[in-house]
Amino acid sequence: MDLAAVAGLLADRTRAAFCLALLDGRAWTASELARHAGVARSTATSHLHLLVDGGLLAEERHGRHRYLRVADHRVLELIESLAALAPRQTVRPRSLSASGRQQALARARLCYDHLAGAVSLTVIDAMVERGLLRWGPDPGLTHEGAAWLTELGIAVPSGSRRPLVRACLDWTERRPHLAGAVGAALCDHALTTGWLVRIGTTRALTVTPAGRRAWHDHLGPRP
Amino acid sequence: MDLAAVAGLLADRTRAAFCLALLDGRAWTASELARHAGVARSTATSHLHLLVDGGLLAEERHGRHRYLRVADHRVLELIESLAALAPRQTVRPRSLSASGRQQALARARLCYDHLAGAVSLTVIDAMVERGLLRWGPDPGLTHEGAAWLTELGIAVPSGSRRPLVRACLDWTERRPHLAGAVGAALCDHALTTGWLVRIGTTRALTVTPAGRRAWHDHLGPRP
DNA sequence: ACAACCGTTCGACGTCCCTCGAAGCGTCCG
DNA sequence: CGGACGCTTCGAGGGACGTCGAACGGTTGT
Incomplete structure (x- = not known):
């Protein structure tokens, strides 16, 4: 060589x-x-x-x-x-123009069918803090987490061999983010309700004002 | 491309x-x-x-x-x-080892049959200062220069179509150095008298103590 | 169990390009 | 002027490699 x-x-x-x-x-x-x-x-x-x-x-x-x-x-x-x-x-x-675009990708983007980027990690942190999610070596959804999903109008996925919660490596953040059936359902819900929208035809996502309100309502600082 | x-x-x-x-x-x-x-x-x-x-x-x-x-x-x-x-x-x-070797090349080396490197430029400067050499657009040897060569025991080259004095681009110094018949004769004389010796089989040259003495005697600061 | 999907291996085809020697041109030297 | 030298152009030969489709194994999801 x-x-x-x-x-x-x-x-x-x-x-x-x-x-x-x-x-x-x-x-x-x-x-x-x-x-x-x-x-x-x-x-x-x-x-x-x-x-x-x-x-x-x-x-x-x-x-x-x-x-x-x-x-x-x-x-x-x-x-x-x-x-x-x-x-x-x-x-x-x-x-x-795309140094800004690259920042957008690092902030929020699609990873197949779930959310990736810095925003996805704050979602995990907030969910763990509120007891909705078990993270670490044996990740999973808690009873509170299932109730939380139902409250949002998201049917808890079942009947599939796909695990509910899975860790997916995030290359920009060097930390795993939320994948699995729950990660996909959350991302799908955020896109259909307009909390997140795609930037053009790229994978980059941006958080809408409605998304910020929803964040405050459902994952904001605990009382 | x-x-x-x-x-x-x-x-x-x-x-x-x-x-x-x-x-x-x-x-x-x-x-x-x-x-x-x-x-x-x-x-x-x-x-x-x-x-x-x-x-x-x-x-x-x-x-x-x-x-x-x-x-x-x-x-x-x-x-x-x-x-x-x-x-x-x-x-x-x-x-x-050869960052030092590269410095040696920049200091003094053979360029075909004449001297190149930083040392060669000081030779020119000293010869011009002493009125031995005309440099610039129409380079040549002065009468004093011819006498100086004879004094050193160097026969003034003649009978060849090769110009006595010629400027040759020096790539490490970005300035032309002394080539031509006089440049070759000076370099040959310095090598045979041991003022300069080759470093190994490379083109790099080093100035010997005898060379430093000769420099002082023949090109040293004018009285 | 079955279908869909990701990745791999294999063989065949075509193309690119690295190599050389011979011949030729321009420059330098005696 | 004539020989030597540095460089260039040209054509031919041959090896290296990029490309694809078809078939296969492994994993995922219904």
Whole structure:
């Protein structure tokens, strides 16, 4: 493995597109990256093997998903050094308007069907403090939590093999956030009632005034 | 020209060897680089075209020579970023003992058959101050300079179409240094008398105690 | 149990590009 | 002027690699 080999890992449009997509610090799945770059899944698989074996990307496997992220801060610097010399700046738009957009992603976003970002962690903290949620090694919903959901008009999910409460790694916050059936139901409810709305067609979410009111009413400081 | 294309420029062993060789800040000719990388001159030509067109290297043509150097500080950073991720560090020895070696090269070295580096510039300055040398747009040797050479035991070169005094670009100092027949004769004399000796088999030179004495005797502060 | 989905392996196809030698052009030196 | 040298262009050969579709194993959710 010499210098030319490392450069060769980034000397392909598809692999470069993967790395640029991963610059936002989030973890992507292999299929997401394949769709983003416009190649077949099998093609993405071989590329991802090269990038992981070469030490540029790190992987974490959860069930049938394979999450990928940039391995190292040195890799970030390498990609930035390359971008600084590429006249056609496909990544440059980020620096203009999308530093704010990246902040929005870090604040609140969709992670498949549930909420991620800094906001999702405050939800967990508030729910744990009010005794609605068990967190830690054996997460679950308490009786109070079930009643709380019913009060919100959310049917407590059941009849599925999907766990009610699950921890999902949050790559921007480096802490797990709320997934599982309850996480999905909460997120779905927040979107249908307009507490949260998507920013354009991206995964980024923003909290509406109605969302702030609901937060105060249902998760605000205890009396 | 996108990110993958820039990476592709360095994704070849030969081109990577060129760039690593040029890391010392000196200018190399195309043939030197070809010999250093072990490829045919025609191969080197095509690679150098790619690197120059891609903006990684800059060229300067002098007569039949083509001098190449790293174009930009951003290119230096890119190469260093790549080297930081390459486990097989062919360039790493530089950082250990050869930061001192690089300083030695910047101080005094051979440029073909004459002297280059910081020492060569002090020679010019001292010779100009003593009226031995005309420098600037029309460089040449003065009558006093010719007498000074004879006094040193150096025959004033003649009978050749090679100019007596010529300016040669010094890439570490960004100033021209003394070349031409006089530059070569002075350098040859300094090496044969032991004023200068080569460091190992490299082009780097070091000034001996005898060299310092000779400097004081022949170019020292005027009375 | 069954369907849907994610990821993987494999073989085949096509393309890109790295390499060299021979021939040629311009410059420098005697 | 004639020889030496540095560099370039051109064509041909050959190896490396990116791409896809089809088939398969494993996990998730109904």
